[in-house]
Amino acid sequence: MNNLCFKNRCQLFIKECEKMTQQYNNGIIFSVIQYDKYFQKLGITNTIDKIVEFYDTQYTGNADYIHIPDFNTVLNNYLNFPILSAYQIVDGEIDILGLTTIKNYYNMMQLNPYYPIENAYYSEITGLIAKKHNYIKSIGKHLNEVATMAIREYQKIFPKLELVYVADCRNFRSVNAAKYGAKYIRESDNSPTHARLIGYYTVVDQNNKLLEAPTFVIKFEMNKPLPSKQNITFNYKCSENLFEDMEKEIREKLNNFGIKPEIQTIDVGTGIVKFYELENKDINIEDITIFTNQTDLGNDRIPKSKVLSKKVANI
Numbered sequence: 001m002n003n004l005c006f007k008n009r010c011q012l013f014i015k016e017c018e019k020m021t022q023q024y025n026n027g028i029i030f031s032v033i034q035y036d037k038y039f040q041k042l043g044i045t046n047t048i049d050k051i052v053e054f055y056d057t058q059y060t061g062n063a064d065y066i067h068i069p070d071f072n073t074v075l076n077n078y079l080n081f082p083i084l085s086a087y088q089i090v091d092g093e094i095d096i097l098g099l100t101t102i103k104n105y106y107n108m109m110q111l112n113p114y115y116p117i118e119n120a121y122y123s124e125i126t127g128l129i130a131k132k133h134n135y136i137k138s139i140g141k142h143l144n145e146v147a148t149m150a151i152r153e154y155q156k157i158f159p160k161l162e163l164v165y166v167a168d169c170r171n172f173r174s175v176n177a178a179k180y181g182a183k184y185i186r187e188s189d190n191s192p193t194h195a196r197l198i199g200y201y202t203v204v205d206q207n208n209k210l211l212e213a214p215t216f217v218i219k220f221e222m223n224k225p226l227p228s229k230q231n232i233t234f235n236y237k238c239s240e241n242l243f244e245d246m247e248k249e250i251r252e253k254l255n256n257f258g259i260k261p262e263i264q265t266i267d268v269g270t271g272i273v274k275f276y277e278l279e280n281k282d283i284n285i286e287d288i289t290i291f292t293n294q295t296d297l298g299n300d301r302i303p304k305s306k307v308l309s310k311k312v313a314n315i
Contacts, residue, residue, distance in 0.1 A: 006080075010035060012150040013082045013102065020146050028097065028136065030146055038094055048074050051083070056303045058131055063301035064212045069127065077101045084147060086130075086139045098123050098130040098139040102147055113265040113273035114201055115164050115217060122162035123151050127232040128177060141180050148181035148220070149188065155196045155222055163220040165195065168213050169246055170236060170296040177285050178218050185222070193222050195285040199260075199277040200250060202243075203270060210243035211271050214250055218285055227282035234288070236295040246295070255280060 010032050017030040024030070033039045039047045051074050059066055069077070077083060086098040105112045107120045115122065125147045132142035151163045165181075167174035178195040185193040198219045203211045231254055239245045251259065258279025267274050 002235060004281060007035065009104075010082045012153045013146070016146045016150040016153075017084065020142055024142065026136070027088050028086055028139075030084070030086050030087065030142070031237075032072045033085050034078065036085070038087075038089070039085075042079065042094070050094065050096065051078075051099060054099060054131075054306065055127070055129060056305055059129055060132070060301060060303060062170075062296055063299045065171050065174075065296075066127070066129075068301070068304075077103075084143055086143055088136075096131065097136060098143050099100055100128040100143050100147060101126050102151070106301075111265060113267045114166060114215075114275065116263045116273075116275050120162060121158070121160050122164045123154070124164050124166070125151075125181075128174070128275075142179065144177045145184040148185055151220075152185050152189070152193070152222060163222075165218040165220070167216050167218065169200065169216055169234065169250060169293045170213055170290065172290040172292065175216065175218075175285060175288065175290060178220075182220060182285070185220075191222060192226050193220065193223065194224075194226050195220050196227070196281050197278070197283040197285060197288065198281045198311075199275060200254075201273055201275045202247060202276065203267070204272050206272070208272075210247065213243050215248045217275070219281075227284050227287075230283065230287045232283060232288050233291065234238060235291045236293055238293065238295055242295060257281075257283065 013032050014035060017032060018182065020030040021028065033047065042050065048071055052071055055068050059068060081104065082102045084102065085096060087094050087096045089095070103124045103126050105115070105120070105122055105124065107116065107118055111118065125144065128140055128144060134152050148163070152159070155161050155163075165178045167178065182193050182195040184189060195218050197216055199217045200214050201212050201217060205211055234249055234253060236249060259292050260277045260279060262274040262276055265275075267273050
């Protein structure tokens with residue numbers, strides 16, 4: 001890849017990856033895949049295949065949490081956004097331990113359905129995933145720290161740049177990742193950095209039936225003072241109308257903060273997206289507690305590669 005503009009955008013991520021590699025000092029390499037010598041030796045096609053396989057085999061949890069990217073999605077990401085990785089070399093081969101893609105949006109020409117704030121210029125940490133059943137711990141946490149710190153440095157150059165993060169309302173691990181990222185920045189540069197809940201969105205079909213659990217929209221604040229301490233608990237229950245009851249719980253707990261009228265858009269191929277912004281955005285994510293009560297169980301996805309292997313075995 002010889003796109004100078006793209007490489008310039010990646011420089012701060014490359015710098016933070018190098019710092020984390022030195023800091024971790026355990027044979028683990030943190031890097032921007034597009035400019036990593038080991039991935040460059042693989043070539044683009046093999047690199048994309050390796051990334052797709054990693055997402056497919058390493059994410060086997062609740063299918064509502066994440067949309068597994070296919071080859072074309074990863075290729076588009078590879079050509080347009082920094083893809084951060086953590087890996088080790090085992091017997092001369094790349095052993096991926098974690099991945100995340102940093103996407104940039106500018107809501108001037110076209111609104112992003114999932115954060116439809118006009119003229120917003122923002123980065124989003126997406127698809128953060130770590131290798132399961134791995135003896136090397138905290139890989140996802142460190143990738144999130146790398147991404148958050150690099151974006152924090154970009155904000156010093158482009159103050160209008162925002163950092164937005166989304167998480168399934170049951171996915172306390174993703175919510176915790178936002179907490180850890182904010183804490184890392186706060187401790188690194190002695191700033192009041194924190195993450196605030198600014199709203200949520202739902203995805204519905206033509207009959208207004210929710211297609212997935214509501215998703216929290218979180219925004220990192222780098223310069224605003226920490227909000228007053230609060231205790232907000234989302235306590236979900238298993239039910240026939242699971243997603244609808246989750247939204248009911250969310251609205252009940254957020255009503256005191258004012259919920260603006262929905263902004264409705266369409267994500268072609270996915271559904272109708274309804275974004276609900278809070279009037280009062282003084283909710284620090286660190287003050288939120290989530291009780292899933294097993295609403296995050298079931299609906300487990302099976303890796304496509306396993307399905308294919310099974311089909312081959314049955315021939």
